[in-house]
Amino acid sequence: MTGKWIPLGPKNAICLTGINESLVGGQSFSWTSQSENQWIGVVNGSLVQLRWVSGQLEWRTSANSRISEKEMLHYLWLDETYLEAVDSLPWRSDGILSRAINQFPGLRILRQPLDETLLVFLLSSAKSIPQIKQLKEKIYHLLGEEVGEGIHAFPGWNRLKKLTQLEARKLGTGYRAKFLVGTAEFLGENPNFLDDLRYIPYQEAKLRLMNLPGVGPKVADCVLLFGGEKPEAFPIDTWILQSLEKQYGMKAWKISQMEEFARIHFGKYAGLAQQFLFSYQRHFSKTEDAEWTKK
């Protein structure tokens, strides 16, 4: 990958902390940071490099790649609808959200492939971001096509279906092995299942996903938000739970009540709000808690 760097999207559309958090902050496991302002990853099967230089995002890809600029803009949500989405959030009345948005300017939801998103979040339970990435890469290395030096693409569920539970265990998936095998089998029997989700409303799509082994409410929401273009999905993980309990004072609230609050308070782009709050909580809660105990 030695081609020329090409500007991507308008200048100052995104800042360094925002793009870095979007790529390696935990919604995607496809990117590796190469330096402070440069990343390498796989987009729809193509090896891609991104870098951020004085307000401008730039990209390049391998010579044999067939990914287009249009696809990249879509993947990175680099169009005017992003600003509309952020503006639609209740930042005017919500100081907590407002603070989070200001800390990560330009943080966005990537439009990742649905099938791949399902796989990585199936692996995600009780694992940290580096562990999920490592586990995913082990599977890709075994089954996926090599698109760069040591970098493999998503193998697809057809190939994943060939994995036995024992083989999956050997890769270190642990109790997630039966989820993987069960989901692969289900998708083999229902080949249109994932494609159909695209035309199904969020709530119904979530219920359908939750029929898959290993997919509960949290994973279903992650899959729909990060891979299903359902921006109203609001995954409640431990970080968001902390944010709602500590920042929003919802200590005694039930999950179902929090979901209702999110739907009403954050609206159509609740998932985008979730991402801001998630990042803020993950990066700043420690220092904040430390200050709290000091006082």
Place this chain on the structure above:
DNA sequence: CCTCAGGTAAGAG
């Protein structure tokens, strides 16, 4: 050696 982690499923109340 022990605890705990981007959660889910199963069983009980």
Place this chain on the structure above:
DNA sequence: CTCTTACCTGAG
């Protein structure tokens, strides 16, 4: 429908 606990594995 809410609450508890086991489940693999590896990092701290």
